[in-house]
Amino acid sequence: xxxxxxxxxxxxxxxxxxxxxxxxxxxxxxxxxxxxxxxxxxxxxxxxxxxxxxxxxxxxxxxxxxxxxxxxxxxxxxxxxxxxxxxxxxxxxxxxxxxxxxxxxxxxxxxxxxxxxxxxxxxxxxxxxxxxxxxxxxxxxxxxxxxxxxxxxxxxxxxxxxxxxxxxxxxxxxxxxxxxxxxxxxxxxxxxxxxxxxxxxxxxxxxxxxxxxxxxxxxxxxxxxxxxxxxxxxxxxxxxxxxxxxxxxxxxxxxxxxxxxxxxxxxxxxxxxxxxxxxxxxxxxxxxxxxxxxxxxxxxxxxxxxxxxxxxxxxxxxxxxxxxxxxxxxxxxxxxxxxxxxxxxxxxxxxxxxxxxxxxxxxxxxxxxxxxxxxxxxxxxxxxxxxxxx
Amino acid sequence: xxxxxxxxxxxxxxxxxxxxxxxxxxxxxxxxxxxxxxxxxxxxxxxxxxxxxxxxxxxxxxxxxxxxxxxxxxxxxxxxxxxxxxxxxxxxxxxxxxxxxxxxxxxxxxxxxxxxxxxxxxxxxxxxxxxxxxxxxxxxxxxxxxxxxxxxxxxxxxxxxxxxxxxxxxxxxxxxxxxxxxxxxxxxxxxxxxxxxxxxxxxxxxxxxxxxxxxxxxxxxxxxxxxxxxxxxxxxxxxxxxxxxxxxxxxxxxxxxxxxxxxxxxxxxxxxxxxxxxxxxxxxxxxxxxxxxxxxxxxxxxxxxxxxxxxxxxxxxxxxxxxxxxxxxxxxxxxxxxxxxxxxxxxxxxxxxxxxxxxxxxxxxxxxxxxxxxxxxxxxxxxxxxxxxxxx
Numbered sequence: 001x002x003x004x005x006x007x008x009x010x011x012x013x014x015x016x017x018x019x020x021x022x023x024x025x026x027x028x029x030x031x032x033x034x035x036x037x038x039x040x041x042x043x044x045x046x047x048x049x050x051x052x053x054x055x056x057x058x059x060x061x062x063x064x065x066x067x068x069x070x071x072x073x074x075x076x077x078x079x080x081x082x083x084x085x086x087x088x089x090x091x092x093x094x095x096x097x098x099x100x101x102x103x104x105x106x107x108x109x110x111x112x113x114x115x116x117x118x119x120x121x122x123x124x125x126x127x128x129x130x131x132x133x134x135x136x137x138x139x140x141x142x143x144x145x146x147x148x149x150x151x152x153x154x155x156x157x158x159x160x161x162x163x164x165x166x167x168x169x170x171x172x173x174x175x176x177x178x179x180x181x182x183x184x185x186x187x188x189x190x191x192x193x194x195x196x197x198x199x200x201x202x203x204x205x206x207x208x209x210x211x212x213x214x215x216x217x218x219x220x221x222x223x224x225x226x227x228x229x230x231x232x233x234x235x236x237x238x239x240x241x242x243x244x245x246x247x248x249x250x251x252x253x254x255x256x257x258x259x260x261x262x263x264x265x266x267x268x269x270x271x272x273x274x275x276x277x278x279x280x281x282x283x284x285x286x287x288x289x290x291x292x293x294x295x296x297x298x299x300x301x302x303x304x305x306x307x308x309x310x311x312x313x314x315x316x317x318x319x320x321x322x323x324x325x326x327x328x329x330x331x332x333x334x335x336x337x338x339x340x341x342x343x344x345x346x347x348x349x350x351x352x353x354x355x356x357x358x359x360x361x362x363x364x365x366x367x368x369x370x371x372x373x374x375x376x377x378x379x380x381x382x383x384x385x386x387x388x389x390x
Numbered sequence: 391x392x393x394x395x396x397x398x399x400x401x402x403x404x405x406x407x408x409x410x411x412x413x414x415x416x417x418x419x420x421x422x423x424x425x426x427x428x429x430x431x432x433x434x435x436x437x438x439x440x441x442x443x444x445x446x447x448x449x450x451x452x453x454x455x456x457x458x459x460x461x462x463x464x465x466x467x468x469x470x471x472x473x474x475x476x477x478x479x480x481x482x483x484x485x486x487x488x489x490x491x492x493x494x495x496x497x498x499x500x501x502x503x504x505x506x507x508x509x510x511x512x513x514x515x516x517x518x519x520x521x522x523x524x525x526x527x528x529x530x531x532x533x534x535x536x537x538x539x540x541x542x543x544x545x546x547x548x549x550x551x552x553x554x555x556x557x558x559x560x561x562x563x564x565x566x567x568x569x570x571x572x573x574x575x576x577x578x579x580x581x582x583x584x585x586x587x588x589x590x591x592x593x594x595x596x597x598x599x600x601x602x603x604x605x606x607x608x609x610x611x612x613x614x615x616x617x618x619x620x621x622x623x624x625x626x627x628x629x630x631x632x633x634x635x636x637x638x639x640x641x642x643x644x645x646x647x648x649x650x651x652x653x654x655x656x657x658x659x660x661x662x663x664x665x666x667x668x669x670x671x672x673x674x675x676x677x678x679x680x681x682x683x684x685x686x687x688x689x690x691x692x693x694x695x696x697x698x699x700x701x702x703x704x705x706x707x708x709x710x711x712x713x714x715x716x717x718x719x720x721x722x723x724x725x726x727x728x729x730x731x732x733x734x735x736x737x738x739x740x741x742x743x744x745x746x747x748x749x750x751x752x753x754x755x756x757x758x759x760x761x762x763x764x765x766x767x768x769x770x771x772x773x774x775x776x777x778x779x780x781x782x
Contacts, residue, residue, distance in 0.1 A: 010627055013673040014680060269763050284766040289759035296758055297689040301663075304670035330666050378658040387642060387657060390649035 011311035013304055018077075019084040025061050026088035033092075036356045042095060043215035043359075049180040054096040057089070058129040063098055065127030067106045067248075073124035079248065083255035083310035090259030090367075093359045095216045097132055100177020103252045105133035105185055108245030112185075112195050112233035122183075122197075134178035135245050136186040136222055142372025143246040143324070144380055147239050148172070153190030154226050165230050168196060171223040176370065178207060178220050186229065187242050194234035195241050202227050214366035216359055247324055250371040251309045254327035257335035257367050258306045261299050264335075264342035264360050268292065271346055288345060295341055302334040322384050329377035332368040339364035392439060394446050401425055401450040413457045417493040420451075426459075426492045430476065434488050442679050459494045463725070466536060467491045467498035471544055473617035478561070478602040478610045487542070487563075499540035501531040501564060501588055502611065506782065509753050511546075512555045512608060513772070513780065516590060518547035518562060524594045525549075525562060527570075530587065533747065537573045537586040538723070540566045545595070546611050549604055551778040558777050559607030563599040570594070580739045581719040615749070627672050634701040634729060634737065635664040641708055648708055657708075660701050667693045685762040692754050695744035698729075702737040709734050 015023070033039075033053070042048060058064035066082045068074020075081075082103055089098055106126055113123070125131040137148055151170035160167070168188050178184060184205070186196045198205060204227035207220045233241050269292060272283030282288055309327035312320040339361040343350040350357040368374065382389060392400065404423050410416050420426055421435040428443050430436025451458065461468055468491070475487055490496040507514035516529025527547055537543065543564040550558035564571065570593035575583035602610045631639055642649065642657060670686065670693070677684045706713040717733040729737045745751040759765045772780055 010672055010676075012676065013669065014676055014682075269765065273765065280769065281766050283759075284768055286756065286768060289763075289765050290752065290755040292763055292765065293692075293755035293758035296763060297692055300686045300689050301666045301670045301693065304673040305666045307673065308669045326662055326665055329662050378655075378662060381662065382654070382658055385661070387639060387654070387661060388646075388649075389654050390646075390651055 011308060011315060011317065013307040013311065015084065015307075016080070019081055022061070022081055023084050023088050026057065026063070026085060029056055029061060030088065030092040030094060033094075036354075036359075039093070039095075039216070039359070040353070040356070048209075048215055048218040049095045049097060049177075051180055053094060054098075054132070054180065055129060057085075057094075057096050057098060058102070058132075061085075064102045064129045064132075066102060067110065068123050068127040072127065074127040078314035079251060079310045080307075080314045082248075082252050083306060086252045086256040087259035087262075087306075090256030090363070091263040093216045093260070093356070093363050095218070097134065097177035097180050099217075099249065099252060099256065100134045101126065101132045101181065104135045104177075104245045104249040105183075107248035108135050108185055108195070108241050109133070109232070111244035112237065112241035114237070131183050132177075132181045133183040133185060134175060134181040135242075135249075136172045136175050136178065136184045137242075137246075138172060138174045139176040139219060139366075140174070140369045140372070141246060142376045142380070143243055143250055143321070145246065145372075147189065147193065147242065148187045149189040151186055151188040151224055153188055153192070153194075157226065163228075165228045166196065167226040168198065168224045168229045169226050171221065173221050174210060174219045175222055176217055176219055178222060179209060179218055184222070185232065185245075186224070187238065188229070192231065192234040193238065195232045195238040196229035197232050198224070198227050198229045204228070212366070214362040216363055217366065246371060247321070248313065250328045250377070251313050251320075251324045253367055253370055254302075254309055254324070254331040255306045257331035257364065258299070258302050260360055260364050260367070261295075261302060261331070261335045261338035264338035264357075264364075265292070265295050265299055267357070268295075268342045268345045275347075282345075291341060291345070295338055298334045298337065302331045305330045322381065325377040325380045325384065328371060329374040329381065332374040332377075335364040336368050392437065392443075394443055397428065397437075397439070397443055398446055398450055401447055405450070405454050405456065410454070410456045414493065414495070416457060417459055418489065421489050421492050425451075427472075430472075430488075434476070434484055435492050440681075442681075459492060464491070464494045464497055466500055466544075467494075467496070470500055470614045470617050471498040471542070474544065474561075474601065474610060474614045477613050482598070483563075483601070490541075496541040497536055497539045499534050499536045499543045499566065500614070501534060501537075501543040501545040501590075502614075503533045504530060505532055509750055511611070512559065513777070513782075514546060514548060514559070516545075516547045517551075518549050518560060518595070520549070520597075521594075523597050525560075525597060525600070527562070527564070527590050527593045527595055529590050531590070532576065532585075532587050534573075534586045534588050535584060537566065537588050538575070542566060543571075543588070544614060546607050548777065549607075552776050553605075554774060555772060555777045555780065556608045557605055559611070560604050561601040561607040561610040562595050563601065564590075564593065564595055565599075568593050568595070575721075575723055577721055578740075578743070580736055582722050582724050584724050627675060628668060630665060630668065632668070633664070634698050634705075634741070635661060637730075637734070637737070638701055638705045638708060641705065648710055653704065653708055656704050660697065660704060663693075664697055664701065667697060685758075688754060688758055688762065691744075691748065692751055692758075695741075695751055698737075698741040698744050702729075702734065702741045705734040706738045 062075050063085045065074030066077040070076035151168050154167040154169035184198050188196055204225045206223045210219045212219045272288055273281055275282050305327040309323040312323040343357045343361055346357055349355050408416050408419055424432055424437040425447055426435030428437045428439040428447055429441035431438050504514045518525040518527045543566050545562045545564040546559055548558050549560040570591040572589040574587045576585045576587050577583045674686050716735040760767055
């Protein structure tokens with residue numbers, strides 16, 4: 001068996017006009033946000049997520065409902081547009097829960113609901129920004145991971161009879177985008193093993209903010225103390241829904257990594273044109289130019305990988321699992337490399353708190369672990385394209 | 391203007407009326423019908439149509455199993471000489487050269503690099519001096535593929551040593567059969583000779599074979615070199631695991647006994663890079679087809695050079711004991727470069743040339759840094775100095 005793809009009907013790897021408008025809309029919204037000091041200050045505040053900005057992104061630009069069908073109140077767009085949005089948001093390292101809510105949870109929920117239309121109000125609420133949702137799994141969980149067992153279905157309490165819900169007990173470490181969420185999707189083991197929905201307003205849910213490597217996407221540990229939960233899908237359906245969420249996450253975070261890498265390159269190129277040492281711009285030294293040329297090449301390659309993954313997921317291509325693993329493996333390394341080059345080529349200023357280079361470095365490094373490391377995705381590729389380990 | 395369906399119908403009509411068994415006549419007629427390269431002007435083998443329509447024409451001829459012009463044999467003519475003549479040639483020159491160039495009756499080669507002028511091409515020293523209606527040319531050129539088969543050579547020569555280096559060059563077309571042209575094979579460290587050295591001793595070139603003005607050689611040469619990069623960058627979409635990576639993954643799959651954990655990690659990293667490079671080439675192709683060529687073309691050669699080198703290096707190691715053997719060191723001339731039909735050792739050695747030929751990777755990085763990223767150039771010591779006064 002060898003992996004075949006390409007030839008006739010190659011997916012479109014360019015940006016559509018609609019995608020360009022979306023990127024422009026986000027670009028101007030984010031450009032109007034002023035200096036870095038506000039963003040930096042927020043990372044040390046109690047509210048690390050910018051809920052006001054999230055409302056603009058989610059509602060005004062319409063990013064919350066990109067993946068939700070129009071019939072359910074969404075924009076009926078696809079992973080191509082979601083990836084484009086993530087690229088723009090990643091470029092600005094803004095603390096909004098787009099990835100966790102509008103991508104991962106939405107993909108998970110759409111898969112869980114399948115053709116059933118019952119809790120359609122949930123999708124509508126997600127699409128109009130009424131709800132923000134997170135999938136309660138550790139941020140580093142990769143597609144293909146075994147179904148989590150750290151949360152279990154607990155025994156019913158006296159008086160639960162006939163209420164139609166279950167209770168969950170347990171904990172999850174290091175969940176992304178759960179701090180600003182009003183709803184959680186929780187995979188839980190037990191009877192039935194399934195995907196549950198809970199309301200974080202319940203006093204039986206405790207979210208503990210974590211000092212995170214990336215404070216522009218602060219993680220939290222979550223514990224569940226017999227919290228009431230609604231079953232959304234069970235058994236194989238739940239596993240499929242979880243996989244859909246994780247795959248969407250890996251695909252779209254690759255686009256975010258592309259955005260991070262491109263911005264790191266742009267910032268660095270501007271800086272080396274301005275910064276003078278030895279009576280000339282440091283960007284005129286070949287030692288630096290060659291590094292930046294290599295970085296530009298890597299970013300151009302990453303763009304092709306990311307676009308292919310988004311296009312495959314959007315069209316439901318059979319090559320999507322390979323495309324997503326490829327994009328996450330490649331873009332992870334490129335984003336980290338770009339952020340590290342950004343720090344190094346800025347010299348001393350790049351090592352300070354006041355300069356934003358570190359926000360990109362921390363985002364890039366954290367993203368490289370999120371939804372599986374490059375190494376994990378290469379191992380997954382080894383199985384999928386028949387390159388077995390010794 | 392013809393649309394694709396009308397164009398396809400025109401090709402089918404041409405095929406109905408032509409006899410493909412008379413190969414040269416058939417190719418001549420195809421050229422005269424404007425179906426050689428449809429984006430070229432009428433009268434020069436084209437119909438003045440968008441370049442993107444050529445694929446439909448090629449598909450029709452291929453489907454009819456019609457004879458082609460063996461494009462791989464005349465790469466330099468098609469990829470470099472033709473675009474240069476199209477832009478800089480006069481009417482007579484176009485009429486005289488284009489048809490035999492496209493049909494492959496006349497092979498072209500490129501006489502640019504010299505032993506003393508590699509990356510710094512504009513410093514070249516081959517001299518052309520005016521004598522009546524002729525130029526008299528003496529000097530040495532190197533890395534000339536197809537020179538031993540060529541009828542014509544694209545020659546860059548110094549006509550004025552008293553001005554700065556870029557300003558004193560003139561672009562001539564050299565008859566490779568003229569007295570004073572001597573072609574010698576240049577043996578590479580793979581054992582074979584894919585290229586030649588060309589020695590020019592008082593070769594007479596009529597002034598009518600000059601392209602563009604005296605002293606305008608550098609800008610004409612840029613047309614040639616940019617065309618080379620476009621033709622490298624716009625290769626057709628290829629299937630996954632084509633090229634160098636295909637050879638390694640086959641060995642990996644066929645020989646479980648050769649697998650180690652360290653090699654596995656390297657193989658997976660290179661598989662990812664090769665596949666991403668394939669997607670990037672496809673994305674570039676889509677950009678060109680959409681009429682929006684991006685600067686990504688200049689990345690392609692850089693990437694493929696590095697990947698070919700790393701992948702072939704891995705392949706030699708993966709072959710273990712057989713990696714220590716080499717298929718054939720004997721000196722022979724090869725018609726064109728191919729990595730396949732040879733062993734891993736050959737691929738490894740030949741790939742080292744990929745980052746040197748057609749612009750070194752270092753020069754490509756300079757080009758990307760300066761033209762794409764807009765970074766300032768290094769201070770230049772040779773800019774305002776007459777060529778004859780440069781240190782050498």
